[in-house]
Amino acid sequence: MDHGRVQLEPCWLLSARPYSETSLLVEAFSERHGRIGLVAKGARGAKSRHRALLQPLRPLLLSWTQRGELAALTGVEANGPPPGLAGERLFYGWYLNELLLRLLHRQDPHPDAYRAYGEALAALPGAEAEFALRLFEKALLADIGYGLDIPEDIDPALRYLYSEQEGFQPSARGHCSGRALIALRDGEPAGEGEWRTELRRLMRERVRRQLGGRELETAKLLRQLRARV
Known part of the structure; x- marks a missing residue:
């Protein structure tokens, strides 16, 4: 697959789970790209800027570089409040x-x-x-x-x-x-x-x-x- 760079794509976060010692494997859902698997390097670290945002059901603006099946997450911004669900x-x-x-x-x-x-x-x-x-x-x-x-x-x-x-x-x-x-x-x-x-x-x-x-x-x-x- 050709390398591809995507900037500030509206996505919903589906899941985030540990990946290596300090990273997360994130699954997101985009209108233009479908379901995307992304590696968020260092996102589990205490000093990570993205850790609080990478939560399921969050609407986000994600940036990434695609290399093979998994992409490298390069940017995260909030794209509105979460739906406010409980119970x-x-x-x-x-x-x-x-x-x-x-x-x-x-x-x-x-x-x-x-x-x-x-x-x-x-x-x-x-x-x-x-x-x-x-x-x-x-x-x-x-x-x-x-x-x-x-x-x-x-x-x-x-x-x-x-x-x-x-x-x-x-x-x-x-x-x-x-x-x-x-x-x-x-x-x-x-x-x-x-x-x-x-x-x-x-x-x-x-x-x-x-x-x-x-x-x-x-x-x-x-x-x-x-x-x-």
Whole structure:
């Protein structure tokens, strides 16, 4: 790969973990460059100027030099406040990040997923946080080529089964109501009710299929937190 220099690129920070004795391996998400792996040299040191900024869910302006798969981080600036999440909502944000880390390849731009991620983070502090997760899952799966085709003629009074070959078909044994599917298709929550649980089950299965049946760590931790509460 040719060497490339990027200056002050808007990014969301997905993760940061120790890398060698004093550095961090940072995963960021950019509209133009997709998921980026960056080595932040010396960022774990007490005198590092970047240490406080390199936190997950932060909107940042990043500069780097690309050499091979990993880039060398050369600059960090804040690009607005973090979304201000706490408790379960913080787990929701981590869940979004883990989805991107597990389902996207590095240096593969996904501008639609980038926009959907920003919209989801903005919605997480609000009353429809869980519905925002469903919309993001739907948008991300569509962006990587595994979207759900929800027909326009869905009947809210019927139940539906989904298959890879035939899509959504009416069935008394269906796991998802037409009301739930219309809410997901149109991006409009339909009040309270069982439809929320139905959509969670539907999208969990769709995501799990793309993960080869493996479970996300954040989803497992959130269930454990809810069980304790």
